[in-house]
Amino acid sequence: MPVPITGQLATNVWGVAEVGSRDTQNGLEDASMKQWCYWDGQVIKGPEGKYHIFASRWDQGKGHGDWVNSKAVHAVSDTVTGPYIDKGLCWPKDQEGKGHNVTALVLPDGRYAVVVSCTRPGDVFVSKSLDGPWKHLGKIKGKGLGASNISIMVRPDGDYMIVPSSGQVFISKAADGILGPYKSMGPSVFPKGIPDFEDPVVFYSGGFYQIVVNSWSTRKACHLTSKDGKRDWVNRGLAYDPTTDFIRYTDGSVNHWHKLERPGVLLENGHVTAVTLAALDTPKEQQTGNNGHGSKIVVIPFDGVALDRDLQNIASPAQASSKALVRP
Numbered sequence: 001m002p003v004p005i006t007g008q009l010a011t012n013v014w015g016v017a018e019v020g021s022r023d024t025q026n027g028l029e030d031a032s033m034k035q036w037c038y039w040d041g042q043v044i045k046g047p048e049g050k051y052h053i054f055a056s057r058w059d060q061g062k063g064h065g066d067w068v069n070s071k072a073v074h075a076v077s078d079t080v081t082g083p084y085i086d087k088g089l090c091w092p093k094d095q096e097g098k099g100h101n102v103t104a105l106v107l108p109d110g111r112y113a114v115v116v117s118c119t120r121p122g123d124v125f126v127s128k129s130l131d132g133p134w135k136h137l138g139k140i141k142g143k144g145l146g147a148s149n150i151s152i153m154v155r156p157d158g159d160y161m162i163v164p165s166s167g168q169v170f171i172s173k174a175a176d177g178i179l180g181p182y183k184s185m186g187p188s189v190f191p192k193g194i195p196d197f198e199d200p201v202v203f204y205s206g207g208f209y210q211i212v213v214n215s216w217s218t219r220k221a222c223h224l225t226s227k228d229g230k231r232d233w234v235n236r237g238l239a240y241d242p243t244t245d246f247i248r249y250t251d252g253s254v255n256h257w258h259k260l261e262r263p264g265v266l267l268e269n270g271h272v273t274a275v276t277l278a279a280l281d282t283p284k285e286q287q288t289g290n291n292g293h294g295s296k297i298v299v300i301p302f303d304g305v306a307l308d309r310d311l312q313n314i315a316s317p318a319q320a321s322s323k324a325l326v327r328p
Helices: 064-069 304-313
Strands: 036-045 051-059 071-077 085-089 103-106 112-116 123-127 135-139 151-154 160-163 170-172 197-205 208-215 220-226 234-240 259-268 271-280 295-301
Touching (some): 036 103, 036 271, 197 271
Parallel strands (some): 036 295
Antiparallel strands (some): 051 071, 103 112, 123 135, 271 295
16 A cells, blocks of 8 residues: 655655655654664564554665674653654563574564574564563574474464464464474475575464565565465465565655565454565665665554455455456
8 A cells, every 4th residue: 555654755855766755754764874774673563552663774884784783672662653752672681682583473472572583593572561571581492493484373272373484384282382393284384486585474364374575586475375374375476575665655756776575464353454664775785884775664554454355255266376466
């Protein structure tokens, strides 16, 4: 859906010209690009009506390669599209806040969990409040579960479900909790013939388990669905492509980021209402620090009701395999 203009569209900000005029108050960013590069970005709507985004950040002066030292942060906005105000580190006294591939979810008992992977494989932190304090609960465990680029959800049946960068589906029974042990449901469910998948996000809406997964080398993402979330995953086609005009404002202006990675979704009343993406204006290797290039988190409104309606209207998986469910 078109992105509302919260501040104003500007060109005198960091980034290459191809990005175009953009609203620095959308999502989470350091508009000066003097302190932080931001990454990840899972949104949860709080009981008070505010929107909370959980992300990672690192010193922009050290370039994109400093992601290995990134730290988990919490930011808050009055509206889903932003601006999000960085409230600081989630757990400053635990490894000085270290955390990357940050995601978050609401637990069945009403508590909140933040999960990090890669630099701290499968570490889980919990809190009764989105504002913290966050306590380290432990590490996710499961045979064959490489805790890289984890996406995690609570299934409608109460079990926990993880899809990591390997593309395998892992499930922990509700009684075993968020830490597991998780059991693999089989081999990778990602489409064959497409390289370099990473950064999956898994969610349930419209009667389908759904995955959006990015192919970093092709800079495109696929959309997959399954009725039970364990098997028979169907490739529904293209999810997003940064070379197309899908990030657009209500006045018709368009942004073209070089890469869009780490997709996340906000679900409200059972449907996706917003999508978050980590956006870079140049290739990662060109982001060496203090050169006017970096990354931020963008938030895009999404018509999840229409997506779920269209999924229900598809006659058969065979008809859907070549179609892209992307609204114009």
